Every structure is written in structure tokens, then in C-alpha cells.
Amino acid sequence: MADQKSAMQAFFENQTCLVVETSKSFQASIHQCLKTLDLPNLNVILISKYEDAVKKIEELKPRIIITEYDLDGQKGLALVELQQKHFEDQSRISIVISKNSSDSVVAEAAEEQVDSFILKPFSPDDFRKKLVAVIERKVNPSPYSQKIKEGRQAFSSKDYEKAKLAFTQAKSLIDKPALACFYMGDSYRALTQTPEALAEFKEGRKYNPLHYKCLIGEFEILVDNKDYNRAYELIPILIKNFPLTPRRLTQVFIAAVFSLKFDYLPDYYEQLLKLDQRSPELIKIASVALFTGGKWYLQKQDLKHACDLFEKALTVVSRDITFLDQVIAELMKANAKAEVQYFFGRAQPADIGTPAYNRLSFKVDEYILPRDAMLEKARKFAFSDEASADNFKTIVRMFAEAGKIPMAESIITKAIASNPEIRQELYDILKKYGPPET
């Protein structure tokens, strides 16, 4: 016990602990917990702002970081990544605290090199116990953990042969060394020996079929190899057993599109809705995947499923008018008149009356209304300063087909004032669709 205490004190001797927490009350609680550990030479720094924490990490290289997950919109996990530059995993401690207990947030922290995740509000006793457990793991690692540590140190130094040797030794120390297999696989991956890496991940899953790191390793290699069908087979295992982080869900959407497996897109969409935070990349990928799925169902003439995915895609992008325009264009191609009208009605109230909305409105009217009823609308729209180049092409064609050549010509004059690049194209349309020259 005394040895353990001295080992703990040696671990913290003249080290810095950075507590990054926006609430001063929580800072006080954490500080109080640290005081109870009796580490007289530990320098505790309390910080409220992410930017200040970044500076302190560079300046003081804290061995211990205790950070809130959400620092006024910035991620505490990014601070853990910064700390990693200065210390390898076994010689540093990082703890994330959060009031958010959603599974994906916990999973995100676990995927990073975080040692513990503590929910708020906490009891001082529980906090202290968790901290002590982490410290004990660091100070007194098992022989297996020690070998993993050696291997990871060598891996960090890019000495992959030495890393592999340490992981091989680690594999002999316990019955089910799935983690050692993962790191061995990771070493092979760093050496671009992907078949060997894949074999290690699979071996890890023999010991533990649901070993997350091995599953993800396997999934990522298959995605990197563009073997989307096999990658896709792992998705149900991941989704059933683990919460998905935004990063993983992005990969899932990509794999679904590239393997043309759209049946489960609604399930992935549900996962997306469960996330508290959606990165711009995830929103983009998810919307494109759902849109692509919708187009795929349109090709199969399955309008119901197509519209379901289009609706979901639009929800993901908050019914963005440009995106809505693309959806409507696809439905027009599929001659789905009722659905075109339905989706046009889904435009955001805030978009109504904007140039983008008016252009789309014109497109929909032109598609829905009889030609005679459209000519006057078309003329007005052409002179409204809101028509796009594509709109002008449609309008010129309409007037040419109706034999109203002077009006078509005046619209061309109007069009080329703002879109000179389509001048020739408009005259070609006039020639093609107008009455034959005599």
C-alpha cells in the first residue's frame, strides 16, 4: 500500500494537471477531489476556455488532463489529442467529464485515448475512485498491458518491427489477447501489409467476436480496399452492439452507397437523429447517401421508398432549397407529377419568395401547368431578374414552340445581358423549336 502510494506520488511528482471546465463550481469540485489524493507536488491549473487550454498544453505539457466534453462548442477531446503529442499513452492521464450520457458521446470518448468518462453530476467519492483506478492502471500495469505499452511506444516511434515483437510477446501472456491482435494489425497496416493486418483483426475477433477495435480495423481496411460489400456485412454487427460515433456513421453511409445496399438507410437515418452532434461532413454524406438511395429506388420504379428517402435527405439538410431543387428534378425525370407538387410544398416558409424559390416555382409550374397558362407567367418571370440560365432556355423554347418569335427574341436579349455565355445556345433553341424559315 505504501509502495503504491509512493509510486503514485512519483507518477505525479512535479507534474501538471490541467482541469478544463467552463463551470467554476465544477472546477472547485474537481480541485477538491484532487486535493484528497494527497499529491503535494502536483501543480493543478484550472482553465475555463478551450483556447486558453490549448496554450497551456503547449506551454506546460500537462501529464494529466481532466476536461469537460463540451467547452462552449469546442470539443474537450481535441485537447486530449494535443496532449498525446507530448506523452505516450501509458505515461499520461486524460479524463473526460460530461453531463451528456448519450451512448454516442461515450463511444466517441472511448475511441480516443481517454482513460475514463465521468458523468455529471458526480459524487466526490465516485470521482475519486475513478481517478484512483485510472492512476493504478497507469502506475501498475499488468505484464500484458506493459507489453502493449512497449509495442505502442515503438509504434509511435515508427519502429514497427519492434512494435510487432512486443505485441507477439503480449499475445503469449493472456488467453484472449484481442487488443494485442488489434495493435499488431495496426502495425501491419502502417507497413501497408493489409492482408496481414486483416488476418490479425480477424484473429482478435476469434478471441472476442465483438472486439470493437478489431471490428473497426477490419471495417476500415475493407473500406480502404473498396471492398464495400464485405465492409457492409460488418455494419449490422456494429450497429447492433455499439453506439455509432459521427465518424463511424459517416463511414456506414459511404459503405451503403458504394455497396448499393440501401435497404437499411432508414435505420442509419434513425441513428443519425439520435446523435447530439452532427458534423458538417456527416450531414453532407448522409444527405447524399439518402438522395442516392432515393434515385436508386426511382430507377427501380419504387416511388414509395424513393420518396421516403428523399424526405429523410431533405430533413437532414433542413429542407435546403437547392437540395429540394435536386429532388424535384429527379422526380420530374421519373414523371412523378403528384410527388413533384408534394415536395415543392415542402419548401421552408423562410425560402418562399426568394429568387431560388421563384426559380424552382417556375420550373414546377412549367412542369405542371398547361403551356398556354404558362406563357404569361414565363414572360413575367423572364423579366423579373430572378431567372437562371436554365430558366431562360426553357422560356425561349416555350415562346419559340408557340411561334411567338419577337417575344422569344426580346427574352434572349434580356437573358444575354446577365448570361452572355448562353447567347449562341438560346439562338440555337430559337432555330430548333421556332417555325421553319421560309
Next chain:
Amino acid sequence: MVGHFVFPYYFEKRGSMKIVSVKNLNTNEELLKLEKGQTLTIVELGKQSIIFEIPLISQKFYSKILLTGTFHIKGDDVAFQFIGKISNSENYDNTTRISVDLTQYDKNLWVQNLEVGRDKQDRADRIFRSIKGEG
């Protein structure tokens, strides 16, 4: 000073305590007017204690108070009235951190409240361990 605190309690994924009013029982005076949806932060929950913060600078409190509110436990809102003594109050920036020792309260209900928090931590720990895959 005697205070009367109302705590509608939310144990969803952001399940921390939600306080909608802070009232002095003696004077029946609202000590803190919260906007609809505004919440106070619960900092610590102990076996017989609670620490929370209010978003204003206040004078030092050392008094007996009545806490009134609800816990959200297993899908139900459960009302409570607890009496406690403010053991400490500290000002930080624009907030006051208030520590309360509970003296007269429904012990079973409080234990259930703590268990809800512990269950959530257990679940988080299970997810954390399964993803770390230490084996």
C-alpha cells in the same frame, strides 16, 4: 435566510436536475427568476447532500431551507419536499455555488435518485469498456 427551491428533475440523456424557481419560504419571495426552459446546474450529489449553482452573485447563505420539486425516475415524475441546511455558498464569476446538507428528506427517494445517476454511469462504463476492448 430560508429558501424554497423547486426542482423538476429530468433524467434523460442530459439528465441533471432542473430548478425552475428559488423561493425564500419565510418571505415567500422568489430568490431567482428563471426563464422558461432555463436550468440550474447540479454539481454534486452526495449521500445526504447536494451542491448546485445559481446564475447570480448572492450574499453568503447559511440557513435551513426547503427543497421542493420532482425527480424523474423510471419514466415517472415524483414529487418531493426536502429540508436541508446550506453548509456553504461561494461566488464564482456570475454564479453562486450552494452546498446543502439534507436533514429531513425521503431517504428512499433520494437513494433512488442516486441510483439513477449510478445506473447511467454504469451504462457509460460498460460502453466505454466494450469499445476500449482491453483484453
